[in-house]
Amino acid sequence: MPVHSDDPSRARQEQWLQLYYFLRTAFSAVWVAAAFTAGQHNWLIAATLLAVYPAWDALANFVDASRSGGLGQNRTQAINVIVSAVTTLAVVLALEVSMHWVLGVFGVWAILSGLLQLGTALRRWKRYGAQWAMILSGGQSALAGAFFIVQARMPATPSIANVAGYAAVGAFYFLISAVWLSVGRSRRKTA
Numbered sequence: 001m002p003v004h005s006d007d008p009s010r011a012r013q014e015q016w017l018q019l020y021y022f023l024r025t026a027f028s029a030v031w032v033a034a035a036f037t038a039g040q041h042n043w044l045i046a047a048t049l050l051a052v053y054p055a056w057d058a059l060a061n062f063v064d065a066s067r068s069g070g071l072g073q074n075r076t077q078a079i080n081v082i083v084s085a086v087t088t089l090a091v092v093l094a095l096e097v098s099m100h101w102v103l104g105v106f107g108v109w110a111i112l113s114g115l116l117q118l119g120t121a122l123r124r125w126k127r128y129g130a131q132w133a134m135i136l137s138g139g140q141s142a143l144a145g146a147f148f149i150v151q152a153r154m155p156a157t158p159s160i161a162n163v164a165g166y167a168a169v170g171a172f173y174f175l176i177s178a179v180w181l182s183v184g185r186s187r188r189k190t191a
Contacts, residue, residue: 014128014181016067020060021130021178027056028171035164046160047095050102051088053167054109058084076119083112103158107148110166114141130180137173141166 031053039046058081065077072078087109094101118138125131144166151158 010127013068014185017128018178018181020064021174024060024174025171025178028167028174032164032168032171035160039160050160050163051091054084054087054091057113058088076116080113080116083109099158100152103148103162104152106163107145107152110145110148111142114138114145117141130177130184133173133176133180137170140169
């Protein structure tokens, strides 16, 4: 259960999280739209989008951890930065082999980053509200990763659409968290 107080540093951090979740939502929404349109018809655009997605996650986790006390205080995010950066490189290499390999890389990444996101949300739950959606998102990401690995072993050739559906669900969870934080902040201001 989150602790509510008049602590200004807590209020600033909660405001940052709200902005951060809205930014993650916006990026994912644009990425999904690009993946389902141009990414479906142009291999170079699809390849670029597939490499950009984990790179963005690495950058976003780095910025959030930096704004939330630093990488030393946010070990799950520090590890997620490394995992996502390595995944970016692995995606670039897998693109040279096949989409099956790319989807397999995304599967491993979704499991690891989902579990790390779950850890971050559980840690934040003690101080801030609106983490239930991030907990669900982390758990669902890990499950989706296992599904990606299974799909990567199937004969049908995967496409960017496989990853775009996953990204759309992630955007939805970030949006829920941002709105939930907004509502909570508004209620405390009026109380």
